[in-house]
Amino acid sequence: MKLAKLTTEQRNAASMALDQMSAMEILKVINNEDKKVATAVEKVLPQVNDAIERIYSALKQGGRLFYAGAGTSGRLGVVDASECPPTFMTSLDTVQTVMAGGNDAFFKAVEGSEDEESMGADDIKAKDITDKDVVVGITASGRTPYPIGALKYARNIGAYTVSLSCNNHSLISRFADTEIEVIVGPEVLTGSTRMKAATAHKMILNMISTTTMIKLGKVYENLMVDVHASNYKLKERARTIIMEITGCDYKEADHTLNLTNNQVKPAIVMIKGGVTYQEAEAAIEKSNGYVRDAIAFVLHSNA
Structure with missing residues (x-):
């Protein structure tokens, strides 16, 4: 044409x-x-x-x-x-x-x-x-x-x-x-x-x-839980996401985020499931990257 x-x-x-x-x-x-x-x-x-x-x-x-x-x-x-x-x-x-x-x-x-x-x-x-x-x-x-x-x-x-x-x-x-x-x-x-x-x-x-x-599991609810916290703005967003999902305060969100090398997913699972970083990572891997499933997995495992 x-x-x-x-x-x-x-x-x-x-x-x-x-x-x-x-x-x-x-x-x-x-x-x-x-x-x-x-x-x-x-x-x-x-x-x-x-x-x-x-x-x-x-x-x-x-x-x-x-x-x-x-x-x-x-x-x-x-x-x-x-x-x-x-x-x-x-x-x-x-x-x-x-x-x-x-x-x-x-x-x-x-x-x-x-x-x-x-x-x-x-x-x-x-x-x-x-x-x-x-x-x-x-x-x-x-x-x-x-x-x-x-x-x-x-x-x-x-x-x-x-x-x-x-x-x-x-x-x-x-x-x-x-x-x-x-x-x-x-x-x-x-x-x-x-x-x-x-x-x-x-x-x-x-x-x-x-x-x-x-x-692919990179969102929990409507929050970007795989955000790459590579600068101040994105680190603040990461802390806010962690607080929003877990109900923790800023200090705990900041501390946990540091433990996970600024990865939001394991920080959420650690706080929600009361597990270590290694346990959170294992749960996320077992759940194919889906945070909701990883939380359910660690809670069931600890029940």
């Missing part, structure tokens, strides 16, 4: 007089269009769920998650992947992004880097992916060669593939085991897919990473 015929490239009737509007009028148009994004995302939740189930299964078995994209799409992948280690204490290898033009393209557009499928294939190949991994190709238009090349290579070697686009019957969907086409309609600024399309993709990437990590 020619670029000009794509939904993401159509002109938006609500913004035809954009250059004649006041700032407040422009804001209202943008805001009204943005309201449509969540509704569009809601319509593809079944497909997002399918992708998450496969990603969860892959990560549980030692596989990895890769995002592949160019421009804004690649930057969204970088943002989501980079937040996983501090939020969920994943390794740097667990969630990664390959981006057209490399890391430098995050800060400055690298013209032409997205135009060759071979570049996407080469970059994902360089990650030594296997059939245990999952690759998500991100492109608003659905026709960007770079993520298409990445998906083609990934699929050929047996990795599970997911496409994320904003047009019906996208080209990239042909190379995906799960296709997610979130139709947000024409942009306020014609063709500027850093707006609604990017917002929709950011929302879906949030869902993918967060839901997967919850399923």
Whole structure:
């Protein structure tokens, strides 16, 4: 399909007089269009769920998650992947992004880097992916060669593939085991897919990473119990989480956190179960990382 015929490239009737509007009028148009994004995302939740189930299964078995994209799409992948280690204490290898033009393209557009499928294939190949991994190709238009090349290579070697686009019957969907086409309609600024399309993709990437990590046991209730307490703010958050779950005071939370080398999970199990650090670690391992199960295990063992 020619670029000009794509939904993401159509002109938006609500913004035809954009250059004649006041700032407040422009804001209202943008805001009204943005309201449509969540509704569009809601319509593809079944497909997002399918992708998450496969990603969860892959990560549980030692596989990895890769995002592949160019421009804004690649930057969204970088943002989501980079937040996983501090939020969920994943390794740097667990969630990664390959981006057209490399890391430098995050800060400055690298013209032409997205135009060759071979570049996407080469970059994902360089990650030594296997059939245990999952690759998500991100492109608003659905026709960007770079993520298409990445998906083609990934699929050929047996990795599970997911496409994320904003047009019906996208080209990239042909190379995906799960296709997610979130139709947000024409942009306020014609063709500027850093707006609604990017917002929709950011929302879906949030869902993918967060839901997967919850399923992997990195959340207790709605608290991030695998937070990497690597700076003052995150250490304070860790202490607050421990106090919230166990009912202990700040001093005990701080002391126990020190005993666990700033790991929140064993600190919670130690206090709730009245066990040592070693016993807490053993219970967490036996419970496959799920804090709720680890607490139940030590309480049952001590009964």
